[in-house]
Amino acid sequence: MGIIVQQALHGYSEGHRQFACSAQLTPNDARLVLVMSDASGSGVTTEGIPYLTGYPLLESGLYALARTWPAPEMPRPGCVWTHTLFIEFADLATLDSPSQLAVLFKAPSIETARLYGGALHFANAIASDWALTSSQMSVFERLATALYERPYDQVWARRASDAHVDEVVLRLWDLQWPRLRRSFRFCTLTTRDRSQEGALFDLQFCGESVSRLRFTQNTEGVEATSISAGPWLAQLVDYAGRLYASEFREVLRLLGTEVLGGREAMQAICELQATLARREPTAVVDAIALVTTPATLSGSKAAREMVATHALSRADVLKDSELQYVVDNLDLVEEGELVDHGWKLARHLLEVAPVTLVELVEDERPAVKAAMRAALKVLDAALLVDNLMPGAHWWPPLLSIRPDLAEMSEFWRRTQARASEVQQAGVELHAVNQLAAAVQGLHDEVSIESVARAFGADTVLICIQQLMSHAGDSTELRKWITEACRQPSAVAAFLAHAPMLNPRLVAYISTVLAPDVVPNDYGVDPWLTALTAVNQQAGQLPIELLVYGFQRAMSWRSRSVGPLLCLTFESLHGAASAGVLASSNWQHLRDSLPWGRPADAWDLALRLRRGLVKRCVDTPVAPEDYLALASTDGLFAMILDATWEHWGGKRYLKWVEEVTGDSADPKQRSRSRVVKAYVEKHSKWLK
Template identity: 35%
Template sequence: MAHGVNGRRLPLQQTLHGYSEGHRLLASSIDLPPRDAKTLLMMSDASGPAATIGAEGYLTGYPLPESGHYALARTWPAPELPRPGCVWTHTILIDFSDIPSVRGAGGILKLFRRPQGDERSYGTGIEYVSMAEDDDRTGMSDDFARRILSAVYGDPTRPIVSVAADVRARETLALAIWDQQWPRLRRAFRFCTLSFADRSSLNATFDLQFLPANGRLRPGQFKSAIDADRRKFDTTEWLEDAVVDLKEGPEGSLRRFLRAAGSDVGGRESFEPLATLHALSLHFDLDPSAVERAISLLERTMSIDQGHAARSSIVRVAANAADSLGTEGLQFVVRNFGLIDPAESDAAAERVGWALWRVDPKALFDIRSDPARGVIAERAIVTMPPASLLEGITSTPTHLVELLGARPDLAREPGLWLLEGATKPDVFQIIEKSPGLFDGVIDAMIRSGRPLYREARATFGSDLVLRRLLARFGDPTIEDGIRSSWLSAAASDVDAVARILVEDWVDDVETLEAIAHVVAPDAVPNAYGDDPWLLAIRRLSTPLRNAYLASFLLVRALGRRTMNSVELVQATFDVVYDAAEQRTLPEDAWRILDRRLDRSYWWYDWDKCVRIRHTVVKMYLDRGIDALAFVAITARDDIFFELIAALSEKFGSQRYLKAIRNRMSDAGMGGERLRIVKHAIQW
């Protein structure tokens, strides 16, 4: 492939050092600061006294920090020069800012050239097209790479030396190691492929030096160095990962990870942790515990002010796997949550918050006010299912009011009303600010099974509580005993009952019967206008057939509270009488009737029908009710006959009977009923 198709053109600087009345700079395309110039001069000389250098020379790599360049140099022997031990050194200078763009450092080797009487040509810059395919890794054995990598990164504070391998393998491995590193480590890494003496200085230790293979030097001559050839090491996953990546070259997954995660970490000591993180990352999808191990490794090996990029990548993964993390892993994510991309923040906060709530609900409240991490608490509280929130809050009940302030809809959950502190004034103050929740809250309080009607009435008023009770009358989730106790308490406000009865939505017998079971027949006031109970039964879509309700209303009609006694008798008498006659009258209906019906030694108390007839007749007679209304008490002629008979037995009834006769005649009513009335009149 031609240069420039997929590479980046990099401007490089160069220098040439050699002999001219001493070893010195012969040409340079750049002016360097004095300190860097001195370093360059020293490093360009032979790598030790009495050095025996092969024709192919050796490579040296080191930084020039003042000018911001990395020096890659090749040194050749110069036997043609008059002084023994002279060398030529061609140094290529890469700007620190261009180091990330150097892909396949092996291609730079092609730029080195031994001077051929053209020294002046080294005084201009050169251009290099960085190409991945320029990288050459032939001749590099796995065992050799494994041993050197283990030493370089396994003992990161010590210089490493080795006598292994030929010149070609040394250069290939040294450049491959340098190319594998992330830019920041590249800028600091020092190596030499043939050192006849330790090239380190007081403030610039060489990381990796290869010694002559002829045995003239012993590794022990290098102060504090580790002999890689004798060092014992274990084959670890990170090490194998690194060896594989060396063979993969510029497209290796490890080096891509290192360049992303190592942007803010420095020396060799960071390589093993980062490489281990990468090795662990290969298992994240199948082994959730790998995420926890990665977190533990980061916390153990990198200070809080380092490894932000690495933390960022692990935080993102950990946030995605939050459900499987333990307390330590979740705390790591929370501490470093600010490293997550804002575009992913809401989704990550939701997952992490849910998981944190599962293991430590209090911790969620602890971070809620934190500007950087509060989003975790807010997203979790807003999105978490009510059941999960209620389960978690039991472990930190002091935060119930705070939770409810953020999620007032929880008040619609019966479980909330079983919690400690659920009936505190602060709770109801929050609920009062959300009128749209009132119906659901009342339902939840009822379904909780707790006797909270006093609190409900105080907060929502009797009318609303009573409406919700009646609206949920047939709800199977509410036990009958609970419903009855609530209804009794709510109905103790008889004015509220009266208001409910006149509302249009109360239009079924079941609801009216439910109310009738919890209030006394005379309880509901009727100081003016039509009786609320009468208005309610008029709205029924079918005639009243409910024996209990009819009995209740008949008792009310016989009392003095209603202004519509006649209408109530007309609506209920036949229903009650038929049930009594057929012995189908419910026991609870008879109990309320029995307390109001007349008793007499003239007839048997056990005969319900007799007592009903005589009590109703007495009411009409005693109250002087319109005589024509008497005719409308029952639709049955046979019962009308019994009513007239009962009336005729009453003291002073003759006058009333005559009034009935006259009113019937005036109304044009004849037939059997008129005959019965006339027959009962004594002339």
Template identity: 30%
Template sequence: MIKVHQVLHGYADGHRLLRASLPLNAGDARALLTMSDVSGPNAIIPEEGYLTGYPLTGLGMYAIARTWPADELPRPGSVWTHTLLVDFSDLATLPNPGGLSMLHARPSGFRFDRYDTPIVTDISSIANVPCGHRIGELSREIIAALYSKSKYAIVAPTTASAEYELVVMAIWGQQWPKLRRSFRFCTLSFGDRSMENMRFDLQFIPPSLQRSIARIPEILLVDPISQETKSIPWLEHTTEDIISPNTSFFRDFLKSEGATLNSTREAFRPLAAIHHLITHIEQPGGINLAVEAIDQLFGQGHAVNARLMIAKTALERITEMQEGAINFVLDHINLIDPSFLDEHSYPLAQKIWESSPSMLTDLLNKNSAGINIAEKGLEKLPSATLIDGIERDNKTVTSVLAYRPDLVTQPLFWKLYGISEKPGFQVISARPDLHQQAFHAITEANRPDLSSTACEKCGHALALQIISEKSHTINSSINLHREIWITAAVSNSIEISKFFISSEKINPEFLEEISHYVPQILSKLSTIQILGLLQSLDAIKL
């Protein structure tokens, strides 16, 4: 339920205030008196009258008035005006503020008692109703002018005042609360009703006044039936909502976003454009278009709810995102609900890695949400995918290996010439448990140039064991450069001793093979080491 105050003006030895259901200060009383008088000279007012809407900021109320001809009064040109005053806060709750016009009541006789008390009415009785295609068509040119030419007062010539009353109510009802309560309109003016610091946004005039009105600065004449404006997505989107209110949740969006914006008309068009893009985001390129548009239309930091909607929709359609959309999501990551973000963090990490590997590793230095995305990606991405990314962006190798040391066990990793060696061997030095798999990977990558370092880091004894095992393996990469690998493996005599001692059984052919290297081995040993080695060899079970 809302309370609606009423004010009645009419003729009594001049146009004056006749009744009011609330006290009025001098300024508000003066504004009401002026706005309730006839809307211009030589006015010919139809029997149903006309509507005028304007804010009374001092009262914190919006005035919506209906003015009728008072032909029964002795003074020619007399009028009755019944003004309804609605708190700004109540006006914001009405889905269809135009429904307030049903509460207007023309005086009957000279009994005015009914205007002394406020009207209490049920909000649910003032609901949105579809306007139909005719009202949508008549609204289109006016909407285009109102929101594309926001610096101008829009004036439309027409003879169908009753029909355009529905147009005005539909346009007014579509607006978000801040804009709605600042909007000034008159459905039948006989001259520009704007005053200092109170410019009317929209007025309808008789066609005969076009020339005189057109001379007034900052007034734009619009023909509502011309259909001159070309098809523009935001305009068609807005007009569709006039025909079928809020079917795409456009008004909910305007109400949400409008709360963070100013009350001027210029904000409407970009909001409509963004909502159109959001509702059509499933179309090819829709996400990326929305991302590009929002900063162009609003600039950084504005339209927070719209940004959140775009970011969440982008996460739900990750495969379609281009780099700009990825950056947009990351820039707005703190707006997103943590549980929703967590649900989409791995697919997002995949997309980031695909687009720019360093973008993902850079997140490790960001906030907790960014770190979580990077960690999930690095921990779960397939080895081949990570290695491909490292090849494309070698600055990432150290960060990746910190989370995925297992990459050193992949031959593909060691095929990254000039990238894998230093960080790879650092991992091997720190992870003895990876020595065997890493040595296998290095040999399978056909990297004889790394033989000395691989044997040193993984252990010469381990190297001899693996070389021995691969003696009869067909197509083994190690056998392509067997001499190089054996030479590297036997270069540490102490490690060789460990190999002979630890091996339960040595392939005689392999023993014969490495015997060719005995002089090389012995030349590097002391007498005591030679005796130890001979004892080791004596103990071998062939």
């Protein structure tokens, strides 16, 4: 894609005048072009070299780039030819390298003077096709130093007759943003200051024959003799030495359109680029300083975006002040950069300012909010949890994004969260992993209560049983068991239907709940199911569960009195007979037994038999269960004696014999015959 370039030719013909012009200029601009196209000062033509002049035509909206040649063929000494190109300001801004316009210059002659009246077509190439030599680069460094470190002064330099400074100045012009480029005034050879009223020249060269360039304005000007040691110049020189510096031109376009003023911003722009290229920790601090008030670039949104993007890419190592700058300017960062580097910011904030992180995931800026939420989704769950501070209340928004945290015991340990808080964060409590994590992490009783109620006591007991099989017993687990036991119906369901029962869990439940608390409104007593299962697993019931089971059988709750007595009585009686029944166990049993005579108080076994018989007769216990109360004939005989002595026992024994006499079970028939013989024998005594 090309642009249209207008042109003009000026030279001598009975005075300096215009020979041809294709541009439409205002009268003032036409007069300025006439002046600028004439020799730049006395003695200039004696140097015998062409030179460049560049200046804006503000009224016409054009930039004039002119090349002037000595015209020794003219009859009058000091005459010149000047070919001027006129580029619209808008077109000048689109050129990657306006220095390429120089290819349009054509040295004129009398014969060709009338051929400059038409417009020219210029194709915008990608980049300059020439590089500065080492000597030219030295000149470039001196000019850039003076122009941009003394931005409010006029700059001048000495030009040797064999020096190729036009290329240097054009490269300086290339490396300017559009607004500076169209206002830049320069002349590569003069013997006097070419400034006009209100339009000072930025850069001018004088020949070797001139001791110094004299200025007509109230200024001495600045001679370009020194080279800056600042990093900004090294950055500019780096771009000047490249044939392709498109990234810098793009930076200039972005920043130059937003920066107020002229040359004074170049140093700041280059310093910003140099700073962003550094890798040491102080680079971000220095970059932020360049774009914050009252710095030159503080008004540039593009500059602040560059710094914010760069800082975000290193957010994982920033200190508090730099981190806050990133947070405050995240809306300036492109969405792609936010997605790519947001995790670094999220991770660092998690460690040093978690409240700020939570604020970002709820930010009013949609892109920021989305990026931070996306970042949290990819961070390691263990890392998130490890940075939760006990007692902190900023975790609910975090949990709403990462519900998987509720499956980690460390989350519950650090937050001591309540079920309502977790549910308000949008996390449903129903997964086994969640409950297992909560059971292992919570120790606050209020939190335990809330979570246990959310899951249900039977589910809690199942979970505890699984944990106890791996981790054993613990104080925290006992708190959960105690809480679950607040719902006896759920405990009943657990005891009745759990496929496997941990003896230690069953034992602890028995210490929390009194024997008559768990309901048994229908069907088999849950405690019978549980104790039978434990007995099968362990081979025998511990004495504490024997006592508890016997108490359960003696209570009003159980619908499985007979089987419970069969399961517990004989072992208890054996312990009592052997004198190994602990006093604590006897104290529990005593409250379940009927009153006995003081004289019999020492005989614990007797009291057990009498209590057993009373329960069997009063209930009454099914005959088949009565017959199975003892495995030995001796103990069974003692039970028969106690039954016969009990009020109503005789009638009960006769009923047992009548019901079981025809039993298909040989053991029952055998025992039934024993009962029958006992009744007949003792009945004769009564007669």
